Amino acid sequence: FAPAAFAPRRTATTATSLNADGFTSKIFKTQQVTLAETTETIVKGGRDLFPLLPAAFEGIKKVGVIGWGSQAPAQAQNMKESLAAAGSDITVSIGLRAGSSSMAEAKAQFDDVRDMWEVIKESDLVMLLISDAAQSKLYKEIFAAMKPGATLGLSHGFLLGYLDSIGEAFPEDMDVILVAPKGMGPSVRRLYEQGKEVNGAGINSSFAVHQDKSGKATELALGWGVAVGAPFLFQTTLRDEYKSDIYGERGILLGAVHAIVEGLYRRYQRQGMSPEDAFLNSAESITGMITKKISTRGIKAVYDDMSPADKEVFETAYSASYGPSKEILQECYDEVACGNEIRSVIMQGDRVNSGKGFIGKIDGTDTWKVGEKVRASRDDDAIPLNPFTAGVYVATMMAQIDVLLEGGHSYSEVINESVIEAVDSLAPYMHYRGVAFMVDNCSFTAKWGSRKWAPRFDYILDQLAYTAVDNGVPVNKEKIAEFTGHRVHQAVEECCKLRPPVDISCTAETTTKEIVIK
Numbered sequence: 001f002a003p004a005a006f007a008p009r010r011t012a013t014t015a016t017s018l019n020a021d022g023f024t025s026k027i028f029k030t031q032q033v034t035l036a037e038t039t040e041t042i043v044k045g046g047r048d049l050f051p052l053l054p055a056a057f058e059g060i061k062k063v064g065v066i067g068w069g070s071q072a073p074a075q076a077q078n079m080k081e082s083l084a085a086a087g088s089d090i091t092v093s094i095g096l097r098a099g100s101s102s103m104a105e106a107k108a109q110f111d112d113v114r115d116m117w118e119v120i121k122e123s124d125l126v127m128l129l130i131s132d133a134a135q136s137k138l139y140k141e142i143f144a145a146m147k148p149g150a151t152l153g154l155s156h157g158f159l160l161g162y163l164d165s166i167g168e169a170f171p172e173d174m175d176v177i178l179v180a181p182k183g184m185g186p187s188v189r190r191l192y193e194q195g196k197e198v199n200g201a202g203i204n205s206s207f208a209v210h211q212d213k214s215g216k217a218t219e220l221a222l223g224w225g226v227a228v229g230a231p232f233l234f235q236t237t238l239r240d241e242y243k244s245d246i247y248g249e250r251g252i253l254l255g256a257v258h259a260i261v262e263g264l265y266r267r268y269q270r271q272g273m274s275p276e277d278a279f280l281n282s283a284e285s286i287t288g289m290i291t292k293k294i295s296t297r298g299i300k301a302v303y304d305d306m307s308p309a310d311k312e313v314f315e316t317a318y319s320a321s322y323g324p325s326k327e328i329l330q331e332c333y334d335e336v337a338c339g340n341e342i343r344s345v346i347m348q349g350d351r352v353n354s355g356k357g358f359i360g361k362i363d364g365t366d367t368w369k370v371g372e373k374v375r376a377s378r379d380d381d382a383i384p385l386n387p388f389t390a391g392v393y394v395a396t397m398m399a400q401i402d403v404l405l406e407g408g409h410s411y412s413e414v415i416n417e418s419v420i421e422a423v424d425s426l427a428p429y430m431h432y433r434g435v436a437f438m439v440d441n442c443s444f445t446a447k448w449g450s451r452k453w454a455p456r457f458d459y460i461l462d463q464l465a466y467t468a469v470d471n472g473v474p475v476n477k478e479k480i481a482e483f484t485g486h487r488v489h490q491a492v493e494e495c496c497k498l499r500p501p502v503d504i505s506c507t508a509e510t511t512t513k514e515i516v517i518k
């Protein structure tokens with residue numbers, strides 16, 4: 001495995017190992033979008049495209065969705081409803097392992113739930129939505145069980161990262177495609193349901209064609225993405241996907257935001273706030289004000305809307321936090337890119353399976369107990385937008401963006417993995433029921449990784465950023481100018497225009513998903 005520093009890098013102006021001219025489709029209308037200094041090809045989704053699904057799924061009679069974690073229930077139900085709406089008779093079946101604890105829930109929601117091997121054997125498209133760690137254990141048997149000509153469908157590049165690290169590859173004679181929703185399963189389902197009223201509402205998704213034996217892989221991948229409800233589909237590679245996804249969830253999406261809340265909650269109390277006020281100014285400020293503003297008006301609006309006095313506080317926090325956050329983010333990116341983090345996830349899977357490791361509870365602390373009280377008497381209009389909290393959060397988001405751009409990822413991938421997913425898919429879940437409701441509705445890979453990396457962000461911010469502020473280190477004006485003049489802002493604006501503005505906020509009526517730690 002080549003360390004990231006030696007891996008081929010793309011500049012932001014050249015397209016990638018992807019085709020520089022983008023991709024073409026005979027079925028779906030493609031569109032060029034200009035994101036900062038780059039042009040990307042995308043497909044805009046929407047229910048109006050469902051009549052095109054039978055053509056995109058040509059040759060597919062049976063779809064098998066394997067697993068019932070976060071993604072599988074959402075993707076399987078969306079897929080089934082979209083195909084039905086298109087008048088297609090393609091079947092969607094669920095495949096689970098023997099003795100699966102998900103059997104009862106899956107059967108309650110789906111008519112055809114069977115043993116995973118039986119479903120794998122008969123499916124023309126196998127959507128492999130078991131945990132990444134399990135994929136790395138079972139891939140040989142799965143490949144062997146698939147029927148000749150069937151397509152392997154992934155929602156993550158993890159398995160390629162693992163195969164690369166052991167010098168193996170996918171069997172040459174099969175199509176391998178990826179559709180990776182940039183949001184957790186419950187929000188993929190919830191926004192799809194909203195999409196029935198607001199055409200195009202959904203979770204954006206990347207897609208990739210890794211192997212195309214049939215010549216039909218691009219159309220099928222696009223069809224899958226449209227069927228599960230992506231407002232827009234952008235192209236990636238399995239390698240870019242696993243690097244950005246595993247990294248992003250350890251960063252601002254889950255791990256870093258958890259750390260920022262815990263650290264600021266303690267800091268504000270040390271400075272004299274009550275626990276309730278400290279929670280309001282940390283967690284609530286992020287999920288109730290900052291991410292909502294970013295979702296509708298972009299990252300810079302958070303700063304632009306501030307009074308001169310608040311801008312000064314923001315600048316102090318931003319300038320002190322950007323460097324320390326970026327240091328951990330870069331380390332995390334390198335650990336992911338070189339395969340270490342993939343090995344770490346697999347080893348944790350082994351420890352969990354052998355009883356030596358576990359995925360513990362993260363919301364039993366004082367922070368989240370106080371949070372529960374604060375939420376119970378929440379007044380939306382009284383949630384403060386704390387400028388210090390905003391400075392730390394936005395600095396970490398910008399540092400995450402910069403590491404990805406320097407790693408050569410496309411703007412679509414960078415923005416979805418660092419901004420849109422945070423504000424549209426994940427933060428609303430933390431707002432509704434606290435940190436565990438957000439983190440533990442995500443994948444095993446994400447649950448474990450954010451637990452592992454959150455403390456790194458917490459420590460470095462406490463030790464380097466907040467001490468710099470307390471020691472009166474002057475604001476780095478250059479850093480602030482880089483932020484306000486950053487080329488990502490225009491690109492975020494463009495990406496946001498590609499999806500209708502929907503309010504994903506969770507309520508008791510709209511959120512039925514319980515946290516299931518698997």
Ligand SMILES: NC(=O)C1=CN([C@@H]2O[C@H](COP(=O)(O)OP(=O)(O)OC[C@H]3O[C@@H](n4cnc5c(N)ncnc54)[C@H](OP(=O)(O)O)[C@@H]3O)[C@@H](O)[C@H]2O)C=CC1
Nearest residue numbers: 068069070071100102129130131134156184185442443444
């Ligand atoms: N969570 C998300 O929102 C996102 C996830 N992804 C990707 O989607 C894929 C699925 O992830 P996610 O939905 O989060 O699920 P999880 O990572 O939570 O995995 C849970 C599923 O894996 C199954 N599983 C675990 N071990 C085994 C095994 N040994 N044999 C068979 N099945 C097993 C579980 O079965 P059982 O039910 O029997 O316990 C369960 O259905 C992954 O590739 C992930 O990276 C991509 C985008 C977002």
Ligand SMILES: CC(=O)[C@](C)(O)C(=O)O
Nearest residue numbers: 182183184249442443446
């Ligand atoms: C929801 C999502 O996209 C994550 C955070 O990457 C995951 O659950 O792995």
Ligand SMILES: [Mg+2]
Nearest residue numbers: 181182183245
């Ligand atoms: Mg993800």
Ligand SMILES: [Mg+2]
Nearest residue numbers: 245249443446
């Ligand atoms: Mg993930």
